[in-house]
Amino acid sequence: MKIAIIGGTGYGAVELVRFLNNHPYAELKAIVSHSQSGVELSDVYPHTTDLINIKMEELDIDALSEVIDLVFFATPSNISKGIIPSFIEKGVKCIDLSGDFRLKSPDAYQKWYQSSPADQNYIDKAVYGLSEIYEEQVKGASLIANPGCFPTATLLALIPVMEQGFTDNNSIIIDAKTGVSGAGRSLSLNVHYSETxxxxxxxxxxxxxxxPEIEQTLQEQSGEDIQVTFSTHLVPMTRGIMSTIYIDLTETKSTADIIDIYKEYYKNHPFVRIRPEGTLPTTKEVYGSNYCDIGFHSDQRTGKLIIISVIDNLVKGASGQAIQNMNLLYGWDVTTGLNYLPIYP
Incomplete structure (x- = not known):
């Protein structure tokens, strides 16, 4: 399978390169970067020296479409929506790591992204690529909207219990923390070393x-009009997301009861790991990997379920999930090219 990456200088792109380098069925043919056209990837990322010999290039949709089967878009929002339609019309499948095709409502996109939405025809074509939840839809897609990092950690943690019918789905509080790589590689005061x-x-x-991405998916899965309280925090580490979620239970359930539900729900999904009672996951335990680790505490005193979900924001929250979606798209084993132990310590 011949692959191109558009937006070649960001952290998401170089993580795609890392996984594609050892993927048995995929060959990276091109990396497109307007700002670094003509520059060797190893000049931008020296850790790829002697491993990835590829020169970045300008975008030429017609020429590229002749030699590739699939394009990964590792661009900021508001870029892919203007390029993807041309590839789709030429029969090239696309996986978009930005937010341009995640929201089904153009009004919601306008409100939250402060920009005009993509063409509605392509919004309707896009499949939301939360791999464990929309597996069958992904398999038949031509355009996959790869989920955001916070929604991935949060939705995988919430959906199984919400489907049981014993939660108050308008009591959801999400307290999420992320490392600074989620802000990208561009210079910013917010991620300046002295500031973080x-x-x-x-x-x-x-x-x-x-x-809106979280609410849209929860509403779709539950059939209810749901609003969440969502707070994000920046922590002084490079990678990782921890999403701590609180939801009220309408029936008494033990932690063991909850764990049994999740183990059954994810029994055929190797990248979601459920922690045994009395243990909670940490971000270091998924570092550099495509795993989402989830732990629980059912608080009998308050009637709240506390869920701890951790991912690597650049892998399961971005490039790893994109590779997982590629595997589903082409009928390969879902772990192909991704079956790595987390980096520890």
Whole structure:
């Protein structure tokens, strides 16, 4: 399978390169970067020296479409929506790691992304690529909207219990924390070393663009009109997301009861690992991997279920899940090219 990456200088792109380098069925043919056209990838990322010999190039849709089968878009939002339609019309499948095709409502996209939405025809074509939940839809897609990092950690943690009918689905509070790589490689005061080191700060309260993505999927899965309280925090580490979720139970359930539900739900999904009672996951335990680890505490005193979900934001929250979606799309084993132990310590 011949692959191209558009948006070749960001962290998401170089993680795609890392996984594609050892994928037995995929060959990376092109990396497109307007800002670094003509530059060797190893000049931008020296850790790829002697391993990835490829020169980045300008975008030429007609020429590229002749030699590739699939394009990964590792671009910021508001870019892929103007390019993807041309590839789709030429029969090239697309997996978009940005947010341009995640929201089904153009009005919601306009509100939360502060930009005009993609063409509705292509929004309707797009399959939301939360791999464990929409596996069958992904298999038949031509355009996959890869989920955001916070929604991946949160939705995988919430959907199984919400489907049971014993939760108050309008009591959801999501307290999420991320490492600085989620902000990308561009220079910014918010991720300046002096600003983030020895510091913890909340940001985008009530206005984070992942809020409508989370609510849209929860509403689709539950059939209810759901609003969540979602707060995000930046922590002084490179990688990782921890999503701590609180939801009220309408029936008494033990932690063991909850664990049994999740083990059954994810029994055929190797990248979701459920922790035994009394243990909770940490971000270090999924570092560099495509795993989502989930732990639980059912608080009998307050009637709340507390869920801890951790992922690597650049892997399961971005490039790893994109490779997982590629595997589903072409009928390969879902772990192909992704079956790596997390990096520890």
């Amino acid at each position: 080191n020895d510091n913890l700060k909340a940001y985008k309260l009530g206005e984070h663009k992942h809020i």
